[in-house]
Structure formats: structure tokens, C-alpha cells
Amino acid sequence: MTETEDESVNSAEQNAPVGGYGSPNGSMRGFLSEVQADLAQGMLSPRVLNDPELHQAELERIFATCWVFVGHVSEIPSPGDYVLRYVGEDQFILVRDEQGEIQLLLNSCMHRGTMVCRAEKGNTSHFRCPYHGWIYKNSGDWNGAPHRGKAYRKLDAASWGLRRAPHVDSYQGLIFACLDPDAISLREYLGDMCWYLDVLFGLNEQGMSVAGDPHRWVVPANWKSGADNFVGDAYHVQSLHQSLGEIGLVPGIEKGAGAHFHISLKGGHGLIANSGILPEPFGVMGYPPEVASTFDLDRFEADQRAFLEGRFGVTGFTIFPNLSFFRSVTSTEVGQPPMNFTLLRQWQPRGPAKFDLWNWSLVWNSAPKEYNQAAYNAGINAFGPSGVFEQDDTVAWSGGPSTGRSVFARQSMKFNYQMGLEGMSDYALASDWMGPGDASTTYYGDMNQRRWWHRWSEQLQSS
Numbered sequence: 001m002t003e004t005e006d007e008s009v010n011s012a013e014q015n016a017p018v019g020g021y022g023s024p025n026g027s028m029r030g031f032l033s034e035v036q037a038d039l040a041q042g043m044l045s046p047r048v049l050n051d052p053e054l055h056q057a058e059l060e061r062i063f064a065t066c067w068v069f070v071g072h073v074s075e076i077p078s079p080g081d082y083v084l085r086y087v088g089e090d091q092f093i094l095v096r097d098e099q100g101e102i103q104l105l106l107n108s109c110m111h112r113g114t115m116v117c118r119a120e121k122g123n124t125s126h127f128r129c130p131y132h133g134w135i136y137k138n139s140g141d142w143n144g145a146p147h148r149g150k151a152y153r154k155l156d157a158a159s160w161g162l163r164r165a166p167h168v169d170s171y172q173g174l175i176f177a178c179l180d181p182d183a184i185s186l187r188e189y190l191g192d193m194c195w196y197l198d199v200l201f202g203l204n205e206q207g208m209s210v211a212g213d214p215h216r217w218v219v220p221a222n223w224k225s226g227a228d229n230f231v232g233d234a235y236h237v238q239s240l241h242q243s244l245g246e247i248g249l250v251p252g253i254e255k256g257a258g259a260h261f262h263i264s265l266k267g268g269h270g271l272i273a274n275s276g277i278l279p280e281p282f283g284v285m286g287y288p289p290e291v292a293s294t295f296d297l298d299r300f301e302a303d304q305r306a307f308l309e310g311r312f313g314v315t316g317f318t319i320f321p322n323l324s325f326f327r328s329v330t331s332t333e334v335g336q337p338p339m340n341f342t343l344l345r346q347w348q349p350r351g352p353a354k355f356d357l358w359n360w361s362l363v364w365n366s367a368p369k370e371y372n373q374a375a376y377n378a379g380i381n382a383f384g385p386s387g388v389f390e391q392d393d394t395v396a397w398s399g400g401p402s403t404g405r406s407v408f409a410r411q412s413m414k415f416n417y418q419m420g421l422e423g424m425s426d427y428a429l430a431s432d433w434m435g436p437g438d439a440s441t442t443y444y445g446d447m448n449q450r451r452w453w454h455r456w457s458e459q460l461q462s463s
């Protein structure tokens with residue numbers, strides 16, 4: 001190498017990513033095309049983690065058109081039961097009406113927009129607006145107003161009910177809603193994820209229930225950092241969470257990370273799966289005999305049964321856009337046996353630089369009470385406002401918004417998503433995977449994340 005060439009190593013041109021910097025502040029359509037070109041080369045602009053224009057587009061083209069998780073059936077078991085929930089940044093009432101149907105009602109009075117329900121949860125036959133007293137049934141239908149005979153003699157009651165999500169459906173106890181009247185069905189939206197939801201939540205007829213209310217707190221990061229992490233980032237565990245191994249809460253945490261691999265599904269959904277990370281006596285999906293014996297594997301097809309009996313498990317997943325799952329084992333105290341717990345996690349946007357993190361603990365209805373209590377304790381010890389894993393992750397993600405709005409960062413850098421690309425690692429697709437989707441041979445790859453971001457960019461370009 002000549003001296004001249006050597007000097008060029010430090011030039012801006014030499015440091016530029018292969019795809020170039022593109023237009024970090026350019027029009028959104030042009031930017032999204034660049035995102036797709038960048039992803040093909042394993043790169044992503046930091047702009048995605050803090051941009052008001054992208055954020056507004058996400059509310060309109062992702063949260064108002066995709067199927068979004070709003071709760072678990074066990075949260076509203078009886079007619080009149082309700083909880084407050086969000087789709088994007090809009091607040092809704094998730095309620096079981098008098099007919100037993102689940103409704104998702106916009107929490108805005110049709111008269112002047114006042115919230116008709118201010119309690120986080122409860123049971124009621126009607127919602128009465130505090131402002132002028134309009135009344136709605138728990139189905140959302142308009143049911144009257146003070147002095148109706150004098151004030152609204154000709155009002156068409158059928159037109160003035162609370163706005164209702166056009167589609168609400170559930171699968172394996174998970175309730176989703178879609179605000180797009182022309183949406184595909186939930187089954188079609190979930191696609192092959194149904195196969196995995198069966199083996200995660202359908203291990204017996206009794207199924208799972210939420211344990212207590214979901215924990216909620218504010219994280220100073222972009223909501224997509226959570227979705228990105230849980231869709232495929234097993235690589236961070238050995239680094240960010242290393243201290244949990246060192247203090248004995250998760251013995252062999254490095255080994256655990258190495259037992260993981262990815263499954264990528266159509267639609268941007270993806271899973272972090274594992275293979276036999278626990279020694280005997282932990283059996284099906286990492287459960288001890290007193291719990292595993294309550295499972296009924298006869299209800300599964302041969303390929304699902306092979307998954308369950310093959311000591312495979314799923315550590316995490318993300319269903320596009322913002323629902324994630326975590327099932328793993330930790331000890332609540334050093335020296336105590338590891339306990340398997342199940343969490344649902346949702347990344348709720350609050351502007352481009354902040355999100356609310358919702359965390360539900362789920363327990364098996366068939367399991368001994370003591371086990372469920374211990375599993376709940378293990379779950380909140382690991383994740384939640386004071387969780388030992390959580391505090392690691394959320395601090396790491398909080399760097400996203402400052403990098404995302406940085407003029408210099410937008411001009412000079414792109415994030416690296418090249419792990420697993422040709423020649424980077426031994427990452428490959430398994431040829432004999434028993435289930436649906438593309439399964440990888442190792443976890444040294446960003447395939448799931450690249451595909452999640454690709455779906456995100458496609459969705460933002462949809463009309």
C-alpha cells in the first residue's frame with residue numbers, strides 16, 4: 001500500500017458504509033427505499049430511533065392497520081369486566097359486553113371527546129360520561145342522555161355509540177384488535193406464528209391466566225428497540241447480562257445463549273428458540289415434573305409433538321408490531337433452583353423517544369399454586385420495573401433516541417445488522433426443521449431483526 005492510500009483510511013469517504021449515507025433527513029418515501037437497500041447490506045440508519053415524521057407514519061400505517069395485542073382473555077372473564085388499553089397512542093376500553101362478546105371501544109365520548117371511563121379496570125353495565133352525562137352500554141351502544149326528551153328528540157341513537165374497533169379476535173387466549181375495516185383475519189395475520197402459539201400456550205385444555213395486573217412503566221427509548229431485541233437478539237445476553245451469571249442468579253448464562261437459534265416467519269414475526277438448555281428433571285419446555293405432568297401432548301399434531309418432546313423451547317418472540325414474549329429460567333436467590341416463568345411484553349409508543357413498557361406474568365391454570373407463586377416471583381425478579389434483566393436492557397436501549405436525532409450520527413453512521421450475512425459467520429438455515437418458518441443453525445445472525453425492519457419499512461410505505 002502506498003503512503004497516499006494509507007492516509008485515505010481515515011477519510012470520511014473510506015469510513016462510509018458500503019451503501020453510502022443516503023439522505024438522512026430526506027423525504028420519507030426516499031428514506032424508506034434506502035432503508036430496504038441498506039438492510040440488504042446489513043445496515044440501518046439511526047434516524048429510525050427518533051424521528052417525529054416516522055413516528056406519525058407508524059401511528060397511521062402500523063398501529064391503525066395491523067392487528068395489535070390488547071389483552072388476555074383471563075383479564076375480562078365475566079360480562080361487564082373491562083380494562084383500559086392502548087392501540088398506538090389511543091386509549092381504548094377492552095370490555096366483555098352483556099352478550100359475552102369482547103369489544104374494544106375508543107375511550108372518547110361522542111359528544112365532546114371526554115374520557116367516559118377513568119378507572120384502569122372494573123366491572124360495569126354502562127359507561128356514563130362525567131361531562132354532560134351521556135350514557136353508553138358496555139357494548140358501546142348509545143343508551144341515553146339527561147333530559148333526552150327535551151334535548152335530543154330526533155337523535156339517531158344507532159349513530160352515536162362509542163367508536164368500536166372493527167375487528168377483535170383472540171388466539172390461544174391472546175386478544176388482538178385491528179382498526180382497519182378491510183383487514184385480513186387474525187389467523188391469517190399471525191400465519192405460522194399460530195403453530196408456535198399452540199405449543200407455548202396450548203399445552204393443555206386449561207391454558208394460562210394472567211397473574212395480577214400488568215406492570216407498566218416509562219422507558220426513555222424508542223418502542224422499536226424492544227421489538228428488535230426480542231425478535232432475535234440472543235447475542236447481547238453474554239455481554240449485557242453477564243453480571244447475572246457472575247453473581248449466580250443465572251448459572252452458565254453464556255452457555256444458555258449459545259444454545260439459542262432463530263426462527264423467522266412471514267410478516268416480520270420471529271422467535272428466539274432454544275434447544276435443551278436445562279438439565280433433567282426439567283422436561284417439556286423446561287418445566288419440572290409436577291407441572292409437565294399436567295400437560296396433554298396428545299392434543300398436538302406429530303410435528304408439534306416432536307418439537308415439545310425434543311426438549312426444544314422458545315425463549316422469546318415478537319409478533320409484529322409490538323407484542324413480545326419471554327419464557328426462561330432464573331433463580332430468585334443465589335443457590336435456589338431455577339424457575340421457569342412466562343411473560344408477555346408490549347412496547348407502547350409515547351412519541352418517538354419514549355415508550356410505556358407493559359409486562360404481564362402468566363401462569364398455568366393446571367399447575368400447583370406454590371409453583372405459580374414461585375414462577376411469578378422469578379418473573380418479576382428478572383423483568384419488570386425492578387427486574388435484574390430489565391434494568392440492563394432498558395439502559396442499553398436508552399441510547400437510541402439521542403443517536404437517532406443526532407445530526408452527526410445521521411450523516412456519518414449506520415447501525416450494523418451484518419451478523420449472519422454471507423461470510424460473516426457459520427449462520428445458515430437448518431434443512432430439517434420440524435416446524436414452519438426459517439430456522440437457523442446458530443444465533444450468530446441478525447436475520448430476524450433485518451426481516452422485522454423490512455416489514456416495518458414495507459408497512460410504512462403501504463397506502
Ligand code: FES
Binds near residue numbers: 109112113114134
Ligand atoms: S362530553 Fe360526554 S356528555 Fe358531553
Ligand SMILES: [Fe+2]
Binds near residue numbers: 236389
Ligand atoms: Fe436482554
